Amino acid sequence: MAVLHGAPDANVGSASPDPAVHPDNRLDYTDQAMFLALRATGEESMAQMVWVYERPVDLDAVRKLHENLGFGLFGRRIETSPLPFGRHRWVAATGPAAPLDIEQSARPRTELTDWADERAGLPIDPETGPGWRLGVLPMTDGSTAISLEISHCLTDGMGAVLTIIDAIKGIRRELGYPMPQSRTRSRALKSDARDTLRSLPEVARTVAKTIRLAYRRRNDISRSAPPPQLAYAGDPDAEVQVPAISVFIDLDEWDRRAEELQGNSHSLLAGFAARLGARLGRQRVDDGAVSLLIPIADRAEGDTRANAVSLDSIAVNPAPVTTNLSDARAAIRAGFKKRRDEPDESLELLPLIPFVPKVAVKRGADVLFGFADLPVSCTNLGDLDPTLGRADGSDCAYVLLRGINGRIPRKLLEQRRGLLTVASGRIGGQISITVVGYEPGAVNTKQSLREHVLHVLGEFGLTGIRQVEG
Numbered sequence: 001m002a003v004l005h006g007a008p009d010a011n012v013g014s015a016s017p018d019p020a021v022h023p024d025n026r027l028d029y030t031d032q033a034m035f036l037a038l039r040a041t042g043e044e045s046m047a048q049m050v051w052v053y054e055r056p057v058d059l060d061a062v063r064k065l066h067e068n069l070g071f072g073l074f075g076r077r078i079e080t081s082p083l084p085f086g087r088h089r090w091v092a093a094t095g096p097a098a099p100l101d102i103e104q105s106a107r108p109r110t111e112l113t114d115w116a117d118e119r120a121g122l123p124i125d126p127e128t129g130p131g132w133r134l135g136v137l138p139m140t141d142g143s144t145a146i147s148l149e150i151s152h153c154l155t156d157g158m159g160a161v162l163t164i165i166d167a168i169k170g171i172r173r174e175l176g177y178p179m180p181q182s183r184t185r186s187r188a189l190k191s192d193a194r195d196t197l198r199s200l201p202e203v204a205r206t207v208a209k210t211i212r213l214a215y216r217r218r219n220d221i222s223r224s225a226p227p228p229q230l231a232y233a234g235d236p237d238a239e240v241q242v243p244a245i246s247v248f249i250d251l252d253e254w255d256r257r258a259e260e261l262q263g264n265s266h267s268l269l270a271g272f273a274a275r276l277g278a279r280l281g282r283q284r285v286d287d288g289a290v291s292l293l294i295p296i297a298d299r300a301e302g303d304t305r306a307n308a309v310s311l312d313s314i315a316v317n318p319a320p321v322t323t324n325l326s327d328a329r330a331a332i333r334a335g336f337k338k339r340r341d342e343p344d345e346s347l348e349l350l351p352l353i354p355f356v357p358k359v360a361v362k363r364g365a366d367v368l369f370g371f372a373d374l375p376v377s378c379t380n381l382g383d384l385d386p387t388l389g390r391a392d393g394s395d396c397a398y399v400l401l402r403g404i405n406g407r408i409p410r411k412l413l414e415q416r417r418g419l420l421t422v423a424s425g426r427i428g429g430q431i432s433i434t435v436v437g438y439e440p441g442a443v444n445t446k447q448s449l450r451e452h453v454l455h456v457l458g459e460f461g462l463t464g465i466r467q468v469e470g
Contacts, residue, residue: 076154134147
């Protein structure tokens with residue numbers, strides 16, 4: 001890919017790829033699977049990063065950040081194939097995806113996360129755009145928040161981190177994608193048809209693997225079906241804003257407590273997620289364990305996949321984790337080793353994705369993500385480059401890392417028997433932890449979720465907890 005180091009007078013989109021290089025702009029099968037699954041369920045999945053400064057920000061620097069963000073993994077959109085079973089493709093969408101949104105009226109600090117939720121509720125679309133947005137909120141106590149929302153169909157968490165760091169540094173990466181609608185419909189039909197014909201031998205082999213895997217996992221498929229009768233506390237088709245809260249703990253305290261419990265930062269986060277999952281009723285019926293769905297980054301240099309991760313499901317017993325993390329740490333180590341030694345055979349079925357009917361995509365996602373086991377998504381981004389915290393050129397006070405479902409039908413939440421995600425990153429001398437949770441049949445507010453989170457952190461003996469709302 002071509003790289004431009006942005007200068008003050010650089011023109012957005014002025015970088016050009018080497019004309020001798022013709023990158024394959026077809027979506028990776030995993031990326032197409034995510035796109036189709038979200039389209040089938042009506043969800044909007046996004047990553048959101050919020051910087052909080054205890055002062056007014058340098059708006060000129062934020063405007064430059066806004067200009068620089070529209071490159072690399074953010075500078076593209078999805079163009080669907082005209083064939084119902086064709087491969088979708090990336091097309092260029094460099095430059096700002098939407099205007100920089102600077103709130104004209106200051107709001108109280110107590111409304112910070114309400115504003116972040118409102119930002120997450122704005123339309124984001126990886127196909128029609130905008131694929132990402134940037135907004136600024138001045139607050140009445142003199143502090144300022146900056147929020148960035150990105151479609152998960154454009155990038156995963158680590159891809160977002162790397163792209164944002166590039167933008168802060170003024171680096172603009174040109175991926176060499178064609179402009180939207182650069183192929184005529186006739187040409188697109190012929191090209192995608194040829195690609196499909198060439199893929200048929202691979203598809204035939206994949207069908208045979210699918211039959212064998214479906215037989216072995218017939219119980220999982222059966223359990224993934226939604227309950228036959230569901231009673232909804234409200235309109236089942238209404239879109240729900242799932243509560244999300246963030247807390248911050250000094251790294252010294254976090255690491256010291258992890259060591260005292262015979263664990264490390266990874267196992268302490270996993271123990272917290274398991275204990276919180278148990279508190280919110282997400283234990284497996286057969287053994288009482290909590291299934292943690294842990295993404296493992298697999299992004300290489302120059303990797304343009306949107307979601308360059310593998311998913312590892314690890315069962316953690318929530319009972320002993322507040323006094324001893326040895327079992328949780330061992331389970332994580334064994335799970336990672338198994339994933340290295342035995343790659344997920346479900347991934348071998350991905351060449352079938354373009355041919356799968358919408359209803360089957362929905363059911364397949366339920367099996368792939370293990371919704372029948374009431375999983376808790378647990379993302380640990382680890383130690384982050386300090387540059388990430390410098391949205392206006394200098395260090396902010398807090399960085400919120402949020403994995404958000406911008407809109408999700410209540411019916412889907414109830415069918416999956418709720419949702420719980422935990423995401424963390426270590427930056428600025430503290431660990432940032434964001435929890436997004438919905439419990440069927442319960443009072444689902446930010447206050448109730450905050451009480452659950454603070455209670456569980458207290459069980460671990462963690463007391464130096466700060467909240468971003470003041």
